[in-house]
Amino acid sequence: xxxxxxxxxxxxxxxxxxxxxxxxxxxxxxxxxxxxxxxxxxxxxxxxxxxxxxxxxxxxxxxxxxxxxxxxxxxxxxxxxxxxxxxxxxxxxxxxxxxxxxxxxxxxxxxxxxxxxxxxxxxxxxxxxxxxxxxx
Numbered sequence: 001x002x003x004x005x006x007x008x009x010x011x012x013x014x015x016x017x018x019x020x021x022x023x024x025x026x027x028x029x030x031x032x033x034x035x036x037x038x039x040x041x042x043x044x045x046x047x048x049x050x051x052x053x054x055x056x057x058x059x060x061x062x063x064x065x066x067x068x069x070x071x072x073x074x075x076x077x078x079x080x081x082x083x084x085x086x087x088x089x090x091x092x093x094x095x096x097x098x099x100x101x102x103x104x105x106x107x108x109x110x111x112x113x114x115x116x117x118x119x120x121x122x123x124x125x126x127x128x129x130x131x132x133x134x135x136x
Contacts, residue, residue, distance in 0.1 A: 039055055040127070040129040041127075044074055047069070047071045047073055048126075049069045049071075052065060056109060056130055057132070057133045058111075060109075062108055062109050065104045065108040066104075067104065069081065069098075069100060069101070069116050069125075071118070076098050076119060076125070078095065079116055079117065079118060080117050080119060081095075081115070083112065084115060093114070110133070114130075
């Protein structure tokens with residue numbers, strides 16, 4: 001009887017250390033950065049393209065960001081915003097009017113790349129790379 005009580009007590013202690021809450025995925029070596037890099041914002045003259053926050057810590061979990069644009073000076077009525085993954089593949093994030101903003105989900109990290117293109121995807125109007133702060 002004493003053996004069953006001891007085994008049950010040990011099992012309870014071992015299981016009490018388990019946590020079933022969701023965890024943040026591990027970051028790959030390419031996502032960990034030791035230097036601070038500023039955000040990069042490029043746009044054709046008169047076009048504004050911004051992401052807030054503009055800089056994130058490389059060691060933080062993914063965040064929600066606000067992507068804003070005003071491409072009216074480029075003479076377009078519609079724009080598309082794309083996210084570029086590490087292998088260079090562009091994924092449509094939003095298709096909207098020439099001026100606007102949209103919130104991402106909680107997936108933006110340091111070094112995330114966004115592209116602003118005209119609605120026909122014939123011209124790139126802007127590019128924004130989220131900056132990275134070191135994690136010391």
